[in-house]
Amino acid sequence: MEYKTAKRMECLPFSGIRAVMEKANKMQQAGEKIIHLEIGRPDFDTPEKIKKAANGSLAAGHVFYTSNYGIPKLREAIAKWENENHGTDYEASEVLVTVGVGEATFASMDAFLDPGDEILVPNPVWLNYIHVPSALGAVPVTYSLKEENDYQIDFEEMESRITDKTKMIVVVNPSNPTGGVFSRETLEKLSEIAIRHDLLVIADEIYSQLVYDGTEHVSIASLPGMKERTITLGGFSKAYSMTGWRLGYLCAPVGIIQACVRVHQYTVTCASSFVQEAAITALTDCADDVEAMRQEYQRRKDYVVKALNEIDGISCNNPHGAFYIFVNIKSLGMTSMEVAEYLLENAKIALVPGSAFGSEGEGYLRISYACSYEELQEACARIKKAVEELKNK
Template structure:
């Protein structure tokens, strides 16, 4: 019998994060206590006001198909949020509601990428952006975010990577997996670069509300002449701990949204009806809960930074946002894969090797601090034991 599986899937890797998560679940079934730092899922319950709105929406009978674009009150609420928070002037007609940010990525790639097109993707980066490009038969081209450059874009490198086939560049700020943010200066330079090279910017801003200290998030679409060449992806999962609700949105010029909606029609139809109604409440009434989560993330981050930098062999730049610590383990003297394997097998601590996110991640591990403070304290003590184990060999 001939092989019916598309050859393009030979380039699509299964999620390295989920691979580790599956192993932890298997270990838990064996009765082991696992310290989970592998998955970027907030450990907080969804704020009660949002859950109540979901239940009321179901009881009210909001259980049928909606407009493919999403319900108008939610699209209007998103447009209002973008005006107030991001200095972005979008109408409801320029908003598409999707079933999570993952769908938004696939829809966006389907819109712009043809076979052989090239797309610039950060290295390191959340793997979905790379694998989705392979699924489109496009070519992911990686640009470096290096610790030495404070994880900012190196525009000399970018100049060398752009070709006639380059269609777009992906940015994620705050970053998954690094926790860094692109500065206003970097974004201004990128805006100039995109206009000069005539490429599109796909701006993933899913972590925009999880920002620490005096740092400020900027939406690149708000810069001069950038709205027409930016597709912004954002959602509810991280800010409001709504990962299971599968609710996100795309903001883009209306001509893009019209075609994106056709793609969305044929693969999803619409985001879940009652979840969309809960999304309105999240935007209008969910800020108190979001701020409580942010305060706790900051407490965890501050402890992690101090503790990690006290451990021989490790170092960590202070994360600006999100809930990830991208820890430099080069001083320990082993690969990220070996370090993480030992931690999980011997000490029941689950981290993600940095190379899961790209070649620039080798020598780093990602620790998600969407986990309890108590688990973080114990987990870092065990990480310190692992460092001593390898360095005393």
């Protein structure tokens, strides 16, 4: 029989990141030695204390449904952690535990966006923020983040995109894919715009613990007048190296939580019970583990930024957050997809073309330095050789 998918599925292309990963994996299975710099997945094991807590929870029989909202102790721990680290004043009742930040993203948009509503989204950005609202019948309207502005917001451009249909603004801080971190001044100006136009803000802060060079991370919900209109997204995948555990959360006023939980209860019911138990240990007893990983990311970043900027024909700024570097390859005279394919075929390095993150990503490649220092050394040497060969053709 012919299967006719819903028309809205036309708005949901397959992930460009996963497409690169699939091709790289096939080459690897065929015997090629591929260095994977395409996936935003920490190479560290989950800290032992977290795994032990999960095992203890399973052994204690904590294998049943929890409240849709999450277990009370975890909600309390999340609120406390956010308040102590981000200067907010959340209560446990203002926390919803989700199945990763991906589900938190969907729930927060599905709860508030009607067909025809407009949502301001960074460009470039993790493309869930483009395709989820599109699938819901809403209209993503992009605002540019440019290298020459150190990936800060051009507020004249942003305000020009606001109409009477604009309902939400997305902020990803630190950024995937650029690694940029918004300054306090930028977030204060953004707050003024959100308040003046009465807009909700989705603030994706999954990388908030991974900032470098003494950079300050500012949570927009901590600024005057913003908690009431902000949905803060956080999670455990990146800082705690828990990608496969699939646990995230959103913090917001109770009225927003009540709207989001209705989506949540009809899609996933609740996050895994024993994973929630382990997450309490992550928040309360693993700060040293996170700091050790952050310091190693800093070391890797410093090396790769220096090495790439020594290669004639490519360059990059010095990102202050996440674990990504956005590499400028415009002088090579090829599209980002062409360069990514060239490096995969000739240097055996898997990178993501910047075009996978939106139009402003064209002319760039995203490197994830969430792999070993030794692999990064080898990768930079391969990139140097491949770019030199390309330029001499």
